[in-house]
Amino acid sequence: MPQMQALAERVEAWLGGATFEGFEPLGFSGLKTAVPSPDELVGRTLTRVGRRAKYVVLEFSGEPERRIVFHLSQAGRVDFEEPPKRTKPKGSVVRWKFSGDKAVLVREFGTERKAGWWVLGPGDDGPLATLGPEVTSDEFAEWLRTSDDGRRVHTILRDQHTVAGVGRGFADDALHRARLSPYASLKSLSPEERERLLAAILEVLADGLERERSRTGGLSANKLGEHFTVHGKAGLPCPVCGDDLKRVSYESHEIVYCPRCQTGGKVLADRRLSRLVK
Ligand SMILES: [Zn+2]
Numbered sequence: 001m002p003q004m005q006a007l008a009e010r011v012e013a014w015l016g017g018a019t020f021e022g023f024e025p026l027g028f029s030g031l032k033t034a035v036p037s038p039d040e041l042v043g044r045t046l047t048r049v050g051r052r053a054k055y056v057v058l059e060f061s062g063e064p065e066r067r068i069v070f071h072l073s074q075a076g077r078v079d080f081e082e083p084p085k086r087t088k089p090k091g092s093v094v095r096w097k098f099s100g101d102k103a104v105l106v107r108e109f110g111t112e113r114k115a116g117w118w119v120l121g122p123g124d125d126g127p128l129a130t131l132g133p134e135v136t137s138d139e140f141a142e143w144l145r146t147s148d149d150g151r152r153v154h155t156i157l158r159d160q161h162t163v164a165g166v167g168r169g170f171a172d173d174a175l176h177r178a179r180l181s182p183y184a185s186l187k188s189l190s191p192e193e194r195e196r197l198l199a200a201i202l203e204v205l206a207d208g209l210e211r212e213r214s215r216t217g218g219l220s221a222n223k224l225g226e227h228f229t230v231h232g233k234a235g236l237p238c239p240v241c242g243d244d245l246k247r248v249s250y251e252s253h254e255i256v257y258c259p260r261c262q263t264g265g266k267v268l269a270d271r272r273l274s275r276l277v278k
Contacts, residue, residue, distance in 0.1 A: 001051070001135065001165030001205055003226065006212035007078065007219050008056045011104070012049035014080060018098040020044050020060065026092035030106065030116045033126065038119050041066055046098065053131045053164035068096070069118045069126055070106060076115035078218040079105040093117070109222055135165040135201060144198050148187040153197065154255060156186055166201065170208065172231035172256050174201040176240075181263045182248070182255045204229070230256045 020041040025031065031038070044060040051057065058068040072078065076093075084095065084103030093106040093115050108115040118126040133139040140163050149156060156162050157171035166174070175182050178200035180193060189197065211227055229239060234247035238258040247254050248268040259265050 001053070001167070001170075002208035002212040003219070003224065004054050004056055004072075005051045005209055006215060008049045008051040009213070010080075010215070010217070011056065011058070011078075012046075015046050015098055015102060015104070016049065018046050018100050018102060020046065021097040021099055023097065024095040026088050026094060026107075030093035030113075031119070032116045033118045033120070036066060036119050036121050038068075041068070041119070052128050052134070053160050054167070055128060057128075065122045067120045069120060069128065071114075071116050071127065072106070072219070073108070073112065073114035073116075075109040075112060077107050077109065077220055079107070079220050080218040081105055104218070131160055131164045132162045133164065135163050135205065141198055144186070145191070145194055150185050150187050152182065153180065153184050153186050153189070154182040155251065157201070165205070168253060168255075169226060169228045169231040170201070170204050173204040173229045176230045176238075176256075176258060176262060177204055179261050181268075182250075182257050183263075183268055230258065232256065 020043070022042055023038050041060055044062045044066065046058055047061050048059040049056065050059070055069050055071050058070075060066045060068075081095075081103040083101045084097055085105070089105070089107055091108040091110070093108060094117060095103050095105045097103045106115060106117065120126045133143070143163075149162075151159075154168075154171050154175060157166040157174065158168050172182070174197065178193070178197045180189070180197060186194075208226070230245055234245050234254070234256045236245055237243065238245050238261060241258065241260045243258060243260045245256050245258050246267060247256050248270050249255075257263065257268070259267055
């Protein structure tokens with residue numbers, strides 16, 4: 001959430017009030033909708049830029065309502081161009097042109113081709129339709145306090161259909177801050193532990209947003225450097241107790257945690273590794 005929220009704020013500050021002048025599809029087809037056509041946006045004013053989960057939403061003036069929604073996935077990037085370039089860098093998806101001699105280039109590192117964009121009309125929420133409540137909403141807070149969901153908290157926090165806007169990096173950091181095991185199920189948590197978890201989630205996201213708001217321009221660098229507290233830092237000392245952070249593979253990705261702070265000293269079994277050993 002923090003990276004896309006701050007990006008949405010920068011796009012609005014840079015382009016709010018500008019007129020959409022056209023688009024250049026580049027490279028693979030990142031456009032996920034056939035109707036309405038992006039050509040219908042030409043001449044409309046960009047009135048607002050928002051965010052929902054990991055999606056950035058560009059709202060335009062005029063009737064019927066039109067929005068562009070885009071998604072960068074892990075390796076997607078955004079360049080602000082002033083004046084617009086004519087180049088087609090590797091991994092380019094689309095270039096949107098705006099008045100004031102400005103353009104936004106969406107591109108993607110690597111070969112996954114997961115970045116994409118949608119043009120949506122009234123009543124069509126496209127990829128936003130199946131998202132759970134935003135992590136900062138009262139709806140999610142109430143759900144977290146009362147749910148008897150038996151899944152692991154880490155799994156829940158990464159499931160965008162349950163809660164939108166956390167992701168695995170902040171899930172690692174939130175569980176560490178809340179001193180809870182990444183393997184804890186939500187229904188096993190006491191009311192006090194749930195409050196601690198909720199506070200920790202909101203704190204790590206607020207810290208992340210503050211850091212992201214110090215960026216300028218688009219989101220261009222190859223490595224974005226998200227500065228997590230424990231995520232991606234296995235083997236380094238825990239910033240709270242100084243013991244080594246551990247990693248455990250789970251559901252095709254890696255969780256980082258501190259045994260002393262989170263699991264009463266217990267090292268979590270790595271299922272993938274134990275299968276290989278057998
Ligand atoms: Zn620790």
